[in-house]
Amino acid sequence: MSDEKERAELLAALHAAGAASEEDEKELEALIEADPSLVAVVKDFQDSIMALASSFEPLQTSPKTLGQIQKKIAREKGGFLTKLRSWLSEL
Amino acid sequence: MTDGRPVDPAQLVAAMAAGDSGSPLSDLYALYASTVLALLMKMLGSRSEAEEILQEVFVELWRRAPQYDSSRGSVVAWIVTVARSRALDALRARSRRHGDKQLHFSDRHALGTESGRPDVLVSSTRWHQALRQAFEQLGEDQRAVLELSYFLGMSHDQIAQTLNLPVGTVKSRILAGMRALRTMLPIIHRSMVA
Numbered sequence: 001m002s003d004e005k006e007r008a009e010l011l012a013a014l015h016a017a018g019a020a021s022e023e024d025e026k027e028l029e030a031l032i033e034a035d036p037s038l039v040a041v042v043k044d045f046q047d048s049i050m051a052l053a054s055s056f057e058p059l060q061t062s063p064k065t066l067g068q069i070q071k072k073i074a075r076e077k078g079g080f081l082t083k084l085r086s087w088l089s090e091l
Numbered sequence: 092m093t094d095g096r097p098v099d100p101a102q103l104v105a106a107m108a109a110g111d112s113g114s115p116l117s118d119l120y121a122l123y124a125s126t127v128l129a130l131l132m133k134m135l136g137s138r139s140e141a142e143e144i145l146q147e148v149f150v151e152l153w154r155r156a157p158q159y160d161s162s163r164g165s166v167v168a169w170i171v172t173v174a175r176s177r178a179l180d181a182l183r184a185r186s187r188r189h190g191d192k193q194l195h196f197s198d199r200h201a202l203g204t205e206s207g208r209p210d211v212l213v214s215s216t217r218w219h220q221a222l223r224q225a226f227e228q229l230g231e232d233q234r235a236v237l238e239l240s241y242f243l244g245m246s247h248d249q250i251a252q253t254l255n256l257p258v259g260t261v262k263s264r265i266l267a268g269m270r271a272l273r274t275m276l277p278i279i280h281r282s283m284v285a
Binding site for chain 1: 112116117120124125126128129130132133142145146149150153154155157158164165167168171175219222223226236237240241244245246247248250261262263265266268269270272273275276
């Protein structure tokens with residue numbers, strides 16, 4: 001593997017693992033701009049780390065949690081955040 | 092999901108984006124809440140805090156539903172990203188409250204089987220078992236750097252300080268770990284199909 005490809009793969013791995021610095025992120029963006037095929041490398045790493053994140057034994061949630069979520073959303077509906085949400089949907 | 096038909100998560104998100112906070116949200120919650128709670132528990136180590144953040148995650152998913160773009164990733168990837176981000180916020184807030192300079196890494200973050208935990212476990216699927224077995228095959232060094240970066244949100248510099256390693260070593264372990272994970276996934280997929 002060329003040094004350039006190795007560097008791009010390292011940056012993609014750091015990005016997916018959440019360990020990239022701002023400079024790393026900027027460098028990765030520039031490399032992707034120059035070579036859009038790198039997006040697939042990033043996505044492969046992201047899929048791998050997502051699998052890791054969703055691999056833990058599922059836990060039973062409290063029976064009250066869903067109701068509490070729905071109450072919070074009901075409070076938001078009609079308020080400022082709903083307007084913000086509507087604005088975001090138009091972006 | 093009440094009629095037993097499989098649910099397309101992307102359609103649920105689309106319905107939420109249209110403003111429906113009823114059954115689409117309940118169905119999405121039924122599909123993913125137990126997995127999200129497990130991730131939050133792993134990152135936060137506190138059941139009560141994890142339950143609290145779980146609520147925030149689903150409220151945020153509802154809020155952000157109009158922004159979900161299926162071309163940029165799956166629904167589960169979107170949910171995990173939101174959950175991880177909220178958990179990292181909570182860890183940072185905790186760190187500020189306690190004046191910690193560094194987030195602490197402890198055994199509770201270690202990947203592995205959790206049989207015997209007092210929490211009520213939802214029945215484990217073959218998929219989860221296969222994934223965990225695969226991840227247990229990662230080298231300990233690789234697991235440690237991935238856990239610190241992904242689950243505690245540390246940069247490579249912070250990991251280097253925490254583990255007392257050169258930054259270059261941390262980066263190469265992250266790359267090796269990510270390559271190993273990438274290799275394992277197709278094998279798991281094949282084993283599930285077989």
